[in-house]
Amino acid sequence: MSLTTVPELLAAAEPGGLGAFNVIALEHAEAIAAAAEAAERPAILQISENTVRYHGGLRPLTRACLQIAQDSTAALAVHLDHATSHELIRAAVEVGVRSVMYDGSRLDYDENVRSTAEIAAWCRERGVFAEAELGEVGGKDGAHAPGVRTDPDEAVEFVAATGVDALAVAVGSSHAMHTRDAVLDDELIARLAAKVPVPLVLHGSSGVPDAGLRSAVRAGMRKLNIATRLNIVLAQSVRAELSANPELSDPRRYLGPGRHAVQQEIEHLLRVLGPVS
DSSP: OOOOOOOHHHHHTTTTTTEEEEOSSSHHHHHHHHHHHHHTTEEEEEHHHHHHHHHHHHHHHHHHHHHHHHHOOOOOOEEEEEOOOOHHHHHHHHHHEEEEOOTTTOOOOOHHHHHHHHOOOOHTTOOEEEEOOOOOOOTGGGGGSSOOOOOOOHHHHHHHOOOOSEEOOOSSSOTTOSSSOOOOOOHHHHHHHHSSOOEEEEEEGGGSSSHHHHHHHHHHHHEEOOHHHHHHHHHHHHHHHHHOOOTOOHHHHHHHHHHHHHHHHHHHHHHSSSSSO
């Protein structure tokens, strides 16, 4: 199956939510594709600005993800996540990425609107899906600092002023959680979904339990980003393999089981995010 656009994936995921999973190593990308095929659900392979920095550049991993998505029988897209510079977004689009998230959440409101509107217009001219984050004005951790909540009226104003295609909102989740006990504000999600004219995105979904994810989708959440949970599963598997075999040195012998563990976790999550009653 050829690469699929995010709007097509959002439609294919309905009435469920669309799972978006972060890629740090090639094993992540392979696991996402295999899981989507097994679960027969659409999915997104996401590459963050931090991961680009870790690899010392955008092109090698991004091209690998694009090829994996191209070759998969599942409906997949590749997305640039949490890009804080217009230059990185332009570079990703040049490589072939058709969906990006510009993160201006640490800017003050007026500057966030100006900068987001500029890159959203640039993306729109090229048929690129543009996600953004409203953010906490002046907040160190952006829109996903503990306790921060998105105001529906401000969200409507932000979307109208910027022209973005999707909006990451703060409803009770937080990035990099190692426990799954975040409690989402479903009533706020429903109010946002009723007012905001673009798909809502939940960042920090790793910290939300299965029931909370299902409830968020039911309330109107459309795209749900998961990263830390996959890294925990991978680390647990690799740690177990190396502990059981202290002399093990071939990375295929411990990364292979790690990749399989990540695949199983994604399959489970894709089914959790599937059609809900």
